[in-house]
Amino acid sequence: MSTSSNAPKKNGIVEWIDYRLPIFTFMNxxxxxxxxxxNLNYWWNFGSLAGIMLVVMILTGIFLAMNYTAxxxxxxxxxxxxxxxxxxxxxIRYIHMNGASMFFLVVYIHIFRGLYYGSYKPPRELLWWLGxxxxxxxxxxxxxxxxxxxxxxxxxxxxxxxxxFSAIPLVGDxxxxxxxxxxxxxxxxLNRFFSLHYLLPFIIVGVVMLHLVALHTHGSNxxxxxxxxxxxxxxxxxHPYYTVKDMFGLGVFLVIYAGFIFFAPNFFGEPxxxxxxxxxxxxxxxxxxxxxxxFYAILRSIPDKLAGVIAMFGAIFILFLLPWLDSxxxxxxxxxxxxKQLFWIxxxxxxxxxxxxxxxxxxxxxxxxxxxxxxxxxxxxxxxPLVSKYEKPRPLPESIxxxxxxxxxxx
Amino acid sequence: xxxxxxxxxLPALGLLAxxxxxxxxxxxxxxxPPPKQxxxxxxxxxxxxxxxxxxxFQVYKEVCSACxxxxxxxxxxxxxxxxxxxxxxxxxxxxxVMDTExxxxxxxxxxxxxxxxxFKSPFANEQASRAANNxxxxxxxxxxxxxxxxxxxxxxxxxTGYKDAPAGLAVPEGMNYNEYFHGHLIAMPAPLSxxxxxxxxxxxxxxxxxxxxxxxxxxxxxxxxxEARKRLGVKVILFLLLMTxxxxxxxxxxxxxxx
Numbered sequence: 001m002s003t004s005s006n007a008p009k010k011n012g013i014v015e016w017i018d019y020r021l022p023i024f025t026f027m028n029x030x031x032x033x034x035x036x037x038x039n040l041n042y043w044w045n046f047g048s049l050a051g052i053m054l055v056v057m058i059l060t061g062i063f064l065a066m067n068y069t070a071x072x073x074x075x076x077x078x079x080x081x082x083x084x085x086x087x088x089x090x091x092i093r094y095i096h097m098n099g100a101s102m103f104f105l106v107v108y109i110h111i112f113r114g115l116y117y118g119s120y121k122p123p124r125e126l127l128w129w130l131g132x133x134x135x136x137x138x139x140x141x142x143x144x145x146x147x148x149x150x151x152x153x154x155x156x157x158x159x160x161x162x163x164x165f166s167a168i169p170l171v172g173d174x175x176x177x178x179x180x181x182x183x184x185x186x187x188x189x190l191n192r193f194f195s196l197h198y199l200l201p202f203i204i205v206g207v208v209m210l211h212l213v214a215l216h217t218h219g220s221n222x223x224x225x226x227x228x229x230x231x232x233x234x235x236x237x238x239h240p241y242y243t244v245k246d247m248f249g250l251g252v253f254l255v256i257y258a259g260f261i262f263f264a265p266n267f268f269g270e271p272x273x274x275x276x277x278x279x280x281x282x283x284x285x286x287x288x289x290x291x292x293x294x295f296y297a298i299l300r301s302i303p304d305k306l307a308g309v310i311a312m313f314g315a316i317f318i319l320f321l322l323p324w325l326d327s328x329x330x331x332x333x334x335x336x337x338x339x340k341q342l343f344w345i346x347x348x349x350x351x352x353x354x355x356x357x358x359x360x361x362x363x364x365x366x367x368x369x370x371x372x373x374x375x376x377x378x379x380x381x382x383x384x385p386l387v388s389k390y391e392k393p394r395p396l397p398e399s400i401x402x403x404x405x406x407x408x409x410x411x
Numbered sequence: 412x413x414x415x416x417x418x419x420x421l422p423a424l425g426l427l428a429x430x431x432x433x434x435x436x437x438x439x440x441x442x443x444p445p446p447k448q449x450x451x452x453x454x455x456x457x458x459x460x461x462x463x464x465x466x467x468f469q470v471y472k473e474v475c476s477a478c479x480x481x482x483x484x485x486x487x488x489x490x491x492x493x494x495x496x497x498x499x500x501x502x503x504x505x506x507x508v509m510d511t512e513x514x515x516x517x518x519x520x521x522x523x524x525x526x527x528x529x530f531k532s533p534f535a536n537e538q539a540s541r542a543a544n545n546x547x548x549x550x551x552x553x554x555x556x557x558x559x560x561x562x563x564x565x566x567x568x569x570x571t572g573y574k575d576a577p578a579g580l581a582v583p584e585g586m587n588y589n590e591y592f593h594g595h596l597i598a599m600p601a602p603l604s605x606x607x608x609x610x611x612x613x614x615x616x617x618x619x620x621x622x623x624x625x626x627x628x629x630x631x632x633x634x635x636x637x638e639a640r641k642r643l644g645v646k647v648i649l650f651l652l653l654m655t656x657x658x659x660x661x662x663x664x665x666x667x668x669x670x
Contacts, residue, residue, distance in 0.1 A: 252655055
């Protein structure tokens with residue numbers, strides 16, 4: 001793998017096009033030469049994995065839509081038609097169904113990587129915001145998509161979530177009627193959910209583009225959190241170094257993903273969603289998919305409906321304020337002894353919230369969920385501002401090369 | 412790096428374990444978990460035992476189908492059980508179905524079933540079914556193993572879980588006591604009794620045998636793609652492992668000159 005010639009090869013047609021529409025120059029600049037910190041660890045693989053998952057979801061979704069019928073009388077059976085009669089329909093559906101879980105898993109790891117290494121700090125605040133917008137759009141898309149098979153959990157999940165809007169004072173009920181297109185979750189609801197489920201991923205693509213523009217403006221953060229553009233030795237071209245590293249990460253990821261698709265395709269699902277929607281029969285427990293459980297736990301931890309809804313949306317909104325709540329100049333938790341502890345406690349708190357969201361909201365699980373929900377906000381509103389003000393960070397290396405070289409010499 | 416990996420992976424696995432393995436705080440009369448059975452289709456390489464599938468289909472046809480529909484299946488699907496085309500045609504022709512299209516006089520008429528027909532349902536609609544079953548609605552069995560926690564083990568447990576009610580529990584008229592049913596009171600009377608069917612292959616028709624075979628059949632009905640899925644999965648994962656290994660070697664080579 002020689003890297004001596006990093007310039008694109010000359011080619012008549014390419015030159016002709018590029019002179020008029022510089023897409024080749026652009027791609028060369030952004031995907032090949034693009035200077036990247038040389039010390040990115042494997043936690044930096046999850047951004048590209050998320051992008052790949054978006055493409056996988058859109059492609060499989062397009063083929064599913066060719067065989068799906070968005071009508072309350074046919075939706076459930078049309079999904080079974082895909083599973084039984086469409087050639088490799090089961091494969092496409094299981095890729096899509098498990099893809100949703102994999103997409104969220106990858107994106108959550110990507111977000112927590114950002115939290116650990118302070119990737120939301122200047123000058124990357126808008127990059128962080130765009131990522132959060134993608135997360136919100138993903139949640140909406142996933143929720144809409146889960147309704148489409150029209151199983152029991154689809155129907156009752158849709159009923160519970162749309163009913164949240166009835167908590168809005170005065171206009172709540174009319175808004176819910178407007179969302180439903182009627183007076184209950186019914187055929188108009190399913191139709192519009194299908195339409196929106198098909199639309200939102202393309203909006204996500206648009207926001208991903210902006211996310212990438214913002215990313216490439218200042219480049220990736222890195223595990224040390226020191227600017228890689230100060231010292232020319234700190235950067236390496238994206239290709240071939242990170243293309244091959246991302247491909248290796250993709251391979252490992254696909255093995256896990258394929259494991260679920262082929263050997264445990266319903267691991268993340270609820271059995272009751274294989275029962276057709278029945279508006280007259282409520283399932284024993286209504287739980288969202290795992291990736292929404294922490295937010296569901298926050299919603300249920302507050303007895304008042306409106307306050308619960310505000311808390312749930314607030315839990316996401318507060319992430320937008322993070323660049324200002326954490327005022328420490330040091331990005332990486334590696335050099336922030338107290339913040340590092342806080343990070344791991346916060347991660348554990350989110351996992352506890354996820355657990356609490358899956359339990360019946362009573363007794364010990366409800367209490368634990370409430371404490372975890374309270375801690376979620378205390379972390380951002382109290383602990384983080386205080387720690388970032390009073391914590392004494394360890395000395396930062398001058399550049400990426402300095403500590404790396406020092407380590408190599410010792411070895 | 413390695414420390415970070417461990418510190419992150421363990422809690423992440425903990426989440427999955429907590430969310431999916433830990434049972435919800437159980438109510439007092441929650442039934443015991445269905446006992447695990449030995450299934451031919453278990454595990455990453457498991458396949459359906461064809462003889463068991465055919466016996467299971469016989470149990471469904473002669474016992475269950477009196478009340479339970481399996482509307483997502485067609486007779487043509489039965490070739491997967493090892494029946495020949497002629498046998499499938501004969502099975503389909505043994506039922507009279509109402510044609511979905513009117514004839515030249517505009518009337519809907521009954522005709523002999525064809526391989527392309529869906530399994531004939533025992534009742535025209537839910538109301539007819541309830542009227543005939545003391546108000547209860549026997550669920551469609553097409554997806555039953557996927558639609559119940561415990562899958563085939565659960566179906567097997569229900570079929571073999573009929574017992575005398577514990578002393579002091581009044582079982583209302585038309586209800587039956589079942590150890591594994593939620594709430595223990597089930598409208599379905601014990602469907603299987605010793606020798607209820609005479610198996611074509613002379614296997615003794617014990618309740619245990621029939622429950623095992625029909626649970627196997629119902630698992631196939633819910634997941635007819637399972638064998639193809641697992642076979643393809645083995646190939647895909649072997650390929651991915653190989654490819655990932657090659658890419659790792661390539662990655663090492665590319666990165667060798669970075670310090």
